[in-house]
Amino acid sequence: MDGQGQDFKWIGKRTVRPDGVDKVTGRANFGADFSLPGMLVGKVLRSTHPHARILSIDTEKAHALPGVKAVITAADLPDIPSEEAHFGEDPTDFRHVSHNVMARDKALYDGHVVAAVAATSESIADEALGLIEVNYEVLPHVLDVEEAMKPGAPLVLEDLITGGVTPTPKDPSNIAKRVQFDLGDTEAGFKKANMVVERRFTTKPVHQGYIEPHAVVASTSEDGHTLVWCSSQGHFMIRAACAKLLGLDVSQLRVMPAEIGGGFGGKITVYLEPLAVLLSRKTGRPVKMVMTREEVFRGTGPTSGTVMTVKIGATKKGQITAAEATLAYQAGAFPGSPVGLGCMTAFAPYDLENVKTVGFDVVVNRPKATAYRAPGAPLAAFAAESVLDELAKALDIEPLELREKNAAKEGTKAPYGPRFGPIGYVETLQAVRDHPHYSAPLGPNQGRGIASGFWMNFGGQSSAVVNVNEDGTVVVTLGHPDIGGSRASMALMAAEVLGIDIAKVRPIIGDTHTIGFSDITGGSKVTFASGMAVVEAAGDVVAQLRERTAMIWEVEAEGVVWEDGHALPASTNVGEFEPLSLAQIAAMAAKIGGPISGRASINAKGAGPGFGTHICDVEVDRETGRVVVLRYTAVQDAGRAIHPAYVEGQLQGGAAQGIGWALNEEYVYGDDGRLQNPGFLDYRMPVASDLPMIDTVIVEVPNPNHPFGVRGVGEVPIVPPLAAVANAVENAIGVRMADLPMSPPHILAALEDKA
Amino acid sequence: MNAMRYEAPGSIDEVVALLAAADGDSRILAGGTDLLVQMQSGFVKPGLIVDVKKIAEATTITAEDGGFRIGAAVCGAEIGEHADLKEAWPGVVEAAELIGSVQIQARASLGGNLCNASPAADSVPALIAAGAVCSIAGPKGRREVPVADIATGPGETSLGTGEVVVSIHLPAQSPRSGDAYLRFIPRTEMDIAVVGAAINLSLDENGQCSAARVVLGAVAPTALLVTEAADALIGGPVDDAALERLDAAARAACRPIDDKRGTADYRTKVSGVLARRAAGIALERARSNS
CATH class of the missing domain: 3.30.390.50 (CO dehydrogenase flavoprotein, C-terminal domain)
Incomplete structure (x- = not known):
């Protein structure tokens, strides 16, 4: 069933969010809200050198300070071997995770942790950090991706051999990996083109900018079992990483998910958690660690800064004949930029015969890049969708029409391999064409741009339990932290399957010991995968309800059907029975077979790819270079919007983050390799007054692989904005901005270059 | 560990006495929107903090000589709500209101903005353009100094040891x-x-x-x-x-x-x-x- 034509009772309703009241009253417990008696304060010492060999660390004075209960360095963590870890969309290496959590031999960026303390108060912990003596040999550093790729550049990791190249290089370099995706023959394709546009783009690293800094409490009992409370995008991930980094059994760690104040990909790895666990194990006391905002900026993952070249050729009529991209992404201090995903997604909205994308994953002396909402895709799309806009203008074709002519449809072979099933890209383009925004008049110094975006969306491992209480209420236990409203969506799906009122369904997130393994919340998977698990678990409950009814009626289970929250005889042949409600059956459960509990643990396949197209209007102040976004509309195929308000929120949030990325966000490093703007004052994310109300249009082309047609929606909306803003700026002032951010000084300089 | 002392006296004389008796770094607390941030990030570790918000002279706006005397600790929101002041000196009021968010506006003061001596302080250019003059109290008594002469460099002022800006006087605005x-x-x-x-x-x-x-x-x-x-x-x-x-x-x-x-x-x-x-x-x- 694909959900088409179904008459839903709950799917698509804008119900009150189950976590809403606690969040608006301040009752909800986020990472830093948890406390235990006898708790110590844990703090870390961070390197202020971007690249330095750690010759020695003397912790003696810190140890001797009254109130200090433990001091740890890399020497206290096992030196674990290389092993691939799968947290998010891209693999990483547990050894690198360990070295990122605590520098071993070398500090690789300003902000890299070199030691940690646990003390009876924050001020003692701070004082102890000042007493740790680290003897550094300062090394030359490299921040820029192109500089890092040059022969003779300072080596960030001295044993790093480029992967994906034959023959394997003999010498180490900062290029961790080369990836390539091919379809057809681009050389032949460009020969058929009447017009070819090629352009180079650069972008700066940007931070996910979640409101809640990382926070954890760890408490170890005398038998070696540790309880961990923290906010993350996956408590099973926290458990796996802590166990691996500290050499513990997985069952020795029980991780409780706190409410999470935003992640956007930035919380799919560990920073403080293994250190808090280790400090707690060493001291036998609970240890709490909370980052400051400055630490979040200096120590946690931004997404990559890049240098990208994109080349697209087309016929006079606007048929694209070939497209190429070369993408170099900063990985930070350890391999693992999302460059592969950039290569896969760059041209995915288009039905192309000839595509070649080449990517380089490059280490530099910056914090390790972490996933950020559709990791890698917004960057590649910025370059590709900007070149498309330029190509359309060169061909004198409306940019929207150029996209329509080349749009991917069901059956299109994606540049990265698979053939698309039913997808809704064309429908988003049509919705843009039909939207009043698209044809609204513009004033002087105003411009309009459009851009599209793609994300493949993910499935994966997910568990759910549906317990029927004795009064007919239901508790749905889920395995993924709720970041984007999953509790509301899961409750709606459970209520739909069970046929009961949404008010009777209470969704909660289980901890690692109470619910089956579930992957991180990421990859836009939860409404899809967790939804499938919930539908299956609720279906399991329905099967049990029918069996219990059959026992009461003394008929075969096949003789009972479940409709609108009631058991009914399948036909008059079964007999004449009054319908039994879920609550009636629940009340009798103790006497007829015991508790009713449904469960599902699945590996969800068949995530539906997502497409979006955005319209952006800007006005540019030609004297100051300031860009104001006047109007913005985000259109996206959601497959099926389970809770439309949350889908709209995702579209608005992604657009807001993308606009910030386009206009003013950037890390500013000095020549000394130190970060100069580790705070929201000078790391300029948009504030509410910077943005117009972001209009949304949800297109629904159901995903046939999900019982209700769901596609992931969280990541696509951050993919188009960078190019949508750049295309709008070009339309306003006739200048193509190929370097992000499009901050006022850059716009003014570009205007002067043109004049 | 360094203990920090907090005092909130009711008169300027007491402030001057406290500052005179203090050894080590002492700071005046008006709105605290700069001071608390600086303390939080470890830039300053004052031994004594003297809160001037309990002092009437530092927390009121009064008409004087056709102009206005604004207490150094009067917050931006109060300045913005003063109709007469806003009519006479709209530029000064706009500048004061630009400092920070709505929450910050409930704390941030002209005295703090001036004595923090940031080259980017919003209210200072407007006050100088208006010809505003500070009233300063110190161990040697009171003195009047133009706002333009307070900041001498980023984070540095011409205030002597133990001196405090009590209020700022805006003259009568001329016709036309x-x-x-x-x-x-x-x-x-x-x-x-x-x-x-x-x-x-x-x-x-x-x-x-x-x-x-x-x-x-x-x-x-x-x-x-x-x-x-x-x-x-x-x-x-x-x-x-x-x-x-x-x-x-x-x-x-x-x-x-x-x-x-x-x-x-x-x-x-x-x-x-x-x-x-x-x-x-x-x-x-x-x-x-x-």
Whole structure:
């Protein structure tokens, strides 16, 4: 069933969010809200050198300070071997995770942790950090991706051999990996083109900018079992990483998910958690660690800064004949930029015969890049969708029409391999064409741009339990932290399957010991995968309800059907029975077979790819270079919007983050390799007054692989904005901005270059 | 561990006595919107904090000599709600209201903005353009000092040991006069001026500019009173040609630095733009104030 034509009772309703009241009253417990008696304060010492060999660390004075209960360095963590870890969309290496959590031999960026303390108060912990003596040999550093790729550049990791190249290089370099995706023959394709546009783009690293800094409490009992409370995008991930980094059994760690104040990909790895666990194990006391905002900026993952070249050729009529991209992404201090995903997604909205994308994953002396909402895709799309806009203008074709002519449809072979099933890209383009925004008049110094975006969306491992209480209420236990409203969506799906009122369904997130393994919340998977698990678990409950009814009626289970929250005889042949409600059956459960509990643990396949197209209007102040976004509309195929308000929120949030990325966000490093703007004052994310109300249009082309047609929606909306803003700026002032951010000084300089 | 002492006396004399008796670093707490942030990030570790918000003189706005005396600890929100003050000195009030968010406005003060001595302080150029004068209390008694003479460099002031700014006096605004302040930030709120420009100008009965003060912020170690820029306006109509001369004079006076908030080149260009735009607003106000 694909959900088409179904008459839903709950799917698509804008119900009150189950976590809403606690969040608006301040009752909800986020990472830093948890406390235990006898708790110590844990703090870390961070390197202020971007690249330095750690010759020695003397912790003696810190140890001797009254109130200090433990001091740890890399020497206290096992030196674990290389092993691939799968947290998010891209693999990483547990050894690198360990070295990122605590520098071993070398500090690789300003902000890299070199030691940690646990003390009876924050001020003692701070004082102890000042007493740790680290003897550094300062090394030359490299921040820029192109500089890092040059022969003779300072080596960030001295044993790093480029992967994906034959023959394997003999010498180490900062290029961790080369990836390539091919379809057809681009050389032949460009020969058929009447017009070819090629352009180079650069972008700066940007931070996910979640409101809640990382926070954890760890408490170890005398038998070696540790309880961990923290906010993350996956408590099973926290458990796996802590166990691996500290050499513990997985069952020795029980991780409780706190409410999470935003992640956007930035919380799919560990920073403080293994250190808090280790400090707690060493001291036998609970240890709490909370980052400051400055630490979040200096120590946690931004997404990559890049240098990208994109080349697209087309016929006079606007048929694209070939497209190429070369993408170099900063990985930070350890391999693992999302460059592969950039290569896969760059041209995915288009039905192309000839595509070649080449990517380089490059280490530099910056914090390790972490996933950020559709990791890698917004960057590649910025370059590709900007070149498309330029190509359309060169061909004198409306940019929207150029996209329509080349749009991917069901059956299109994606540049990265698979053939698309039913997808809704064309429908988003049509919705843009039909939207009043698209044809609204513009004033002087105003411009309009459009851009599209793609994300493949993910499935994966997910568990759910549906317990029927004795009064007919239901508790749905889920395995993924709720970041984007999953509790509301899961409750709606459970209520739909069970046929009961949404008010009777209470969704909660289980901890690692109470619910089956579930992957991180990421990859836009939860409404899809967790939804499938919930539908299956609720279906399991329905099967049990029918069996219990059959026992009461003394008929075969096949003789009972479940409709609108009631058991009914399948036909008059079964007999004449009054319908039994879920609550009636629940009340009798103790006497007829015991508790009713449904469960599902699945590996969800068949995530539906997502497409979006955005319209952006800007006005540019030609004297100051300031860009104001006047109007913005985000259109996206959601497959099926389970809770439309949350889908709209995702579209608005992604657009807001993308606009910030386009206009003013950037890390500013000095020549000394130190970060100069580790705070929201000078790391300029948009504030509410910077943005117009972001209009949304949800297109629904159901995903046939999900019982209700769901596609992931969280990541696509951050993919188009960078190019949508750049295309709008070009339309306003006739200048193509190929370097992000499009901050006022850059716009003014570009205007002067043109004049 | 260093213990910190907090005092909130009820009179300026007590403040002066506390400061005189203190050893080590002592700080005045008005709104605290700079001080608390600096303490939080470990830049300062004062041994004594003297809160001046319990002192009437430092927390009230009173009419005086046709102008206004504003207590050094009066918050931005109160300044913004003072109708008479706003009518007389709209540029000063706008500048005070630009400091921080709504929450910050409930705390941030002119005294704090002045004594923090940031080159980018929003209220300082507007106060200097208005010809405001501080009342300072110290171990040797009271003295009056123009606002322009307080900041001597980033984070540095001419205040002597144990001295405290008690209030700021804005003179009576002349007839046919108007003031304005504009700042440039990449965002709309929650940011620090990349450039600030304050203008206070007067017209004669024929509509010619008879007096002007032009002050630029964030383009030098302290706010700059640019007499060449004022001269560009004085003695003629405030027309396009005068505004072009103002723009050029403002740019010529800038001595900015490159930093995370903007380049020297960019600041210089925008200082001229803002001066011109602020002059346009001040002119409209002067015309309607006759």
